Amino acid sequence: xxxxxxxxxxxxxxxxxxxxxxxxxGNIWRFPYIMGKCGGALFLLIxxxxxxxxxxxxxxVELAVGKFYKGDxxxxxxxxxxxFKFLGYLCLITSILIPCFYFVVGGWILNxxxxxxxxxIPSDFAQYFGTLNSSPIVPIxxxxxxxxxxxxxxxxxxxxxxxxxxxxxxxxxxxxxxxxAGYSLTLPGAKEGLEFMFKPDFSKFNSEMIxxxxxxxxxxxxxxxxxxxxxxxxxxxxxxxxxxxxxxxFFDTLVAVLAGIMxxxxxxTNGIEPTAGATLVFISLPQIFVTLPFTxxxxxxxxxxxxxxxxxxxISLLEASLACxxxxxxxxxxxxxxxxxxxxxxxxxxxxxxxxxxxxxKILDKTFFDFxxxxxxxxxxxxxxxxxxxxxxxxIPHIQKEAFGEGRYASVLSFLLKYVLPxxxxxxxxxxxx
Ligand code: PHE
Numbered sequence: 482x483x484x485x486x487x488x489x490x491x492x493x494x495x496x497x498x499x500x501x502x503x504x505x506x507g508n509i510w511r512f513p514y515i516m517g518k519c520g521g522a523l524f525l526l527i528x529x530x531x532x533x534x535x536x537x538x539x540x541x542v543e544l545a546v547g548k549f550y551k552g553d554x555x556x557x558x559x560x561x562x563x564x565f566k567f568l569g570y571l572c573l574i575t576s577i578l579i580p581c582f583y584f585v586v587g588g589w590i591l592n593x594x595x596x597x598x599x600x601x602i603p604s605d606f607a608q609y610f611g612t613l614n615s616s617p618i619v620p621i622x623x624x625x626x627x628x629x630x631x632x633x634x635x636x637x638x639x640x641x642x643x644x645x646x647x648x649x650x651x652x653x654x655x656x657x658x659x660x661x662a663g664y665s666l667t668l669p670g671a672k673e674g675l676e677f678m679f680k681p682d683f684s685k686f687n688s689e690m691i692x693x694x695x696x697x698x699x700x701x702x703x704x705x706x707x708x709x710x711x712x713x714x715x716x717x718x719x720x721x722x723x724x725x726x727x728x729x730x731f732f733d734t735l736v737a738v739l740a741g742i743m744x745x746x747x748x749x750t751n752g753i754e755p756t757a758g759a760t761l762v763f764i765s766l767p768q769i770f771v772t773l774p775f776t777x778x779x780x781x782x783x784x785x786x787x788x789x790x791x792x793x794x795x796i797s798l799l800e801a802s803l804a805c806x807x808x809x810x811x812x813x814x815x816x817x818x819x820x821x822x823x824x825x826x827x828x829x830x831x832x833x834x835x836x837x838x839x840x841x842x843k844i845l846d847k848t849f850f851d852f853x854x855x856x857x858x859x860x861x862x863x864x865x866x867x868x869x870x871x872x873x874x875x876x877i878p879h880i881q882k883e884a885f886g887e888g889r890y891a892s893v894l895s896f897l898l899k900y901v902l903p904x905x906x907x908x909x910x911x912x913x914x915x
Pocket of ligand 1: 503506508509552579703794795798
């Protein structure tokens with residue numbers, strides 16, 4: 482059975498797909514606005530330290546556990562100890578729920594790509610975004626189309642679907658990002674934008690920044706829900722995990738920084754607040770694009786790169802749960818994909834209506850969309866990450882050698898894994914519950 486499992490056709494394909502999972506809306510949409518809210522350069526500095534010193538640890542153990550135990554998250558936890566099987570189910574639930582709101586944003590992106598291909602474009606994007614979301618049907622269609630596009634590749638399979646999609650989309654994404662960042666640097670607000678990003682103002686420090694930076698770093702690396710475990714399980718025996726983790730972190734961070742270089746000069750050139758928040762990408766930026774030369778090309782390229790980032794992450798989210806259905810529940814891959822499509826649609830439809838028809842429907846005082854975001858990012862992801870740290874720190878300590886190698890640095894990482902990470906992550910969880 483085990484040698485029938487698919488494997489990455491090359492190490493590079495694995496890195497591209499893992500970077501594709503990590504690089505997503507988190508880098509282009511979430512990172513700049515959180516950084517904007519947290520005062521720029523100082524946040525970036527804290528973020529860099531945390532991602533390189535702390536987040537590398539759960540990322541490496543997750544990959545190593547996957548590589549060593551070979552399987553989907555439920556099968557792996559079951560192999561470690563049947564008592565831990567429920568942790569695999571938690572991963573599965575999380576990887577089912579995230580796409581249900583993530584893909585709603587994917588649907589908006591599709592719509593924006595479409596409108597910038599039209600002869601006439603809206604003049605007021607705040608109004609446009611409101612009207613788009615108040616329709617009872619359009620957000621549903623957009624979300625489902627995005628889901629359909631993302632599920633096709635896992636449906637086809639690892640080598641012919643997931644690898645091929647990533648191998649095409651990621652290089653095109655990078656070219657587009659570098660081009661737009663270069664364009665932004667020619668704008669009058671470039672100097673101010675770069676200063677905002679790279680000149681830290683230490684007087685702005687507050688402890689909440691650390692938590693936000695940590696939360697963002699965990700989210701962007703797709704840690705804690707079995708994705709990296711699943712992707713790691715397709716690795717060949719001789720792969721060096723810690724080196725792979727740093728490669729992944731390097732590229733993911735590079736993309737986040739380039740996204741900042743692309744966005745902040747535009748923001749400062751036009752005098753809008755970098756703190757504009759979640760609506761930055763769908764209201765403020767398009768509003769600015771309209772005032773710049775080559776509006777349509779610029780905006781279309783921007784939303785296309787956002788689309789590629791979102792699809793490659795979406796593929797990894799779907800693959801994590803698809804692996805559970807096909808391996809643990811023994812469904813065929815194709816059947817599992819159809820089942821997953823139906824299940825995701827059922828939950829994503831109310832989420833897609835959260836900004837219009839169902840805006841009054843609240844759980845814990847949150848719209849269904851916000852509730853899904855909160856339940857996964859603030860609750861389930863930290864819990865699953867604490868679980869993998871404790872299990873690999875205390876229950877299967879041999880995995881640490883697999884994850885970190887040997888030597889003094891490896892011992893430091895092991896120490897942090899066992900004693901420090903569970904406490905820090907518990908803090909993230911508790912403070913995130915408010
Ligand atoms: N890492 C992705 C991003 O930055 C989001 C993601 C989170 C994907 C969790 C999978 C799992 O957008």
